[in-house]
Amino acid sequence: MTNPVAFVLLDDARLPATEVLIEALRRRHPGLLWGPAAAKMQSDNARLIRAGDHLIAIALISAPMPFEQQLWQQASWIWPDAFQAVRRHRAHLMVSSMGSAVDEAETAELSTIESTRLTTAVVGGLVESQPGCLGVAWSGKIGRSPEMWLEQSRSAFAPYPDQPFALWMEIVPYRSGKTIGAFTVGLSAFTGREIEFEVDGLDQHTVAIRVAQLSAYLIGNGSDDGPESGAVFEPDSEIDHRVAVLHRNSRFNIGPVISFSSLDDRCGRIRTFPIIPAAIARNHPLLVMLGKVGLFDPAQAENQIRLRPDHYQSEVRLESFDRGISQALSGMIATDKYAEADTNARRALASGDMASARSSLQPWAEEVGQLQTAAKLGLTLCDLFLFMPAPLRSP
Template sequence: MSKSFLALVLLESPATPNMVALAEAVRERHPGLPVDVDGGGEESARRDSPLIRCGNELVAVMAMPAPIPEDPGLWSRTSRTWPQAEAIAARHRGHLIVSVLGQNQPPLPTARLTTAVIGALIATMPQCCAVVWNGKVARPADLWLDLSNQSFAPFPDYPSSLWVDILPFRAEGGIGAVTTGLSAFAGREIQFETHKLPLSTLIDKVDGLAVYLIEHGDVVKDGDTFGSSARERFTVRHENSEQFGDLPVLFCSDSSE
């Protein structure tokens, strides 16, 4: 299971962040978080440092004067819920790489901190147009600006939709939904198939289980059950998905209910 995250902030035109302004924006948006630009020294040197210190962690923000590598599959998936995604991806001309430094970082605190810094970047840089989270999930900058205010919200109010995508699909005899991005928190994605539930209810159930796993990690064992009541329990199986290229999933179905 990956315990580090790499976020790419897409820019309409290449730009380098003012790290002093970034630190001020993080403080304003998250007053309880101690923040400083790493490096000390003269104001100009601090402003040019690629590192920002948040609490006990260092976050790197590196400016790249070029588009991100092409990933047609990512933007095709994203366009299902964000129709402008492919057009924005095609016209961006620079990007920022954002990542918490260090090895074996716990996923949830790292995701929270990275998200808080990205929100502050968007607040201080009008060039920001989109964010790609860990190579899996792409979202518009204005959504990031809004939801990143919840970076340190208590369970279950995390901005999890910035980290995990839930994609509906046609399943045999019904519909299904599969996550993308959850494996970084829990080791596997979720694949839930139903022939009883409407799509909105299916998405809600997958989202609820995903947020639980973001909070608790890899705790659902093969054969465990989950549900909102004793009458509504779904068995979870550890499988490699037949529909999605042997992707390791937590497979749930109500076909036997």
């Protein structure tokens, strides 16, 4: 498990007064044991405090955080003064959970959510008790105002659905064609996957609410209790069509996601494209032979993939994809076994024995079918791309 780290932006380089911080934490979260760690564990540039049976480290960095344009741009959507706070800060504190507070004690390791809750509580106490707190960057990805932290961190230990998940993750809206979608940043720390939500016919507010509800549920209940890949949600009061769930990679290069998308093509967004293009079908010797004996037809459903063109920059096929298809086909015939089968098939065709020709080439037709199936799966899961993915577009 990787412990979450919070970065507290300061207008001046100073460590918190331990007694004042602990007093604030006891007042804000009276159900947990708070206290200073042993004196031998303290240093000039760090403080350790006890949170129950665990330690929380607070380290002072006497320099600003490295500037990340995307982080603060996203933060500014709900915190208009985000860029101003970043420009003003001169130092920052790093806050994270550590090991056991008791020497030689067998304290259970914190889970991600437990570590998150403890760190959140301490950061909230810091914002309340430390002068000059300008903002917080959670895990270096989520920027939030001190006012939001002061209020929502009081619920650090609240159960689902009241946990302050908005401090821990971002919801990023985007547009694909006429459809408004959104993906999360930070949810994967809890679930191993982000959410990518793209359902036709919803406005940006409704999309954000849906993604927030799904995120809160997954954080509170765990990914094992979430929707399985291949599940289908029926229409409800806001969505008038079926929604498909798929565990795949993100087309925005944010890693594995739980994808929610319209199963029914209500807006005419889906088109069908060949996996093996006509040019390769006409010219590759294996496909030419299979076509002669009726074992390959590029127009068959097995060779088609349904894609949304508005997910891509254009409908110009990627050379790398077609080159990979050609290389895979060539690898199938680069054997003595195929050379013999090809010779036998040609002789059978010359004598009018179509059945024997088909029988000779049947194993390679099956290999081509497996290639098509693998390519279709890769394209569906965004492990492969037929076209260049479109960049993120703001709604």
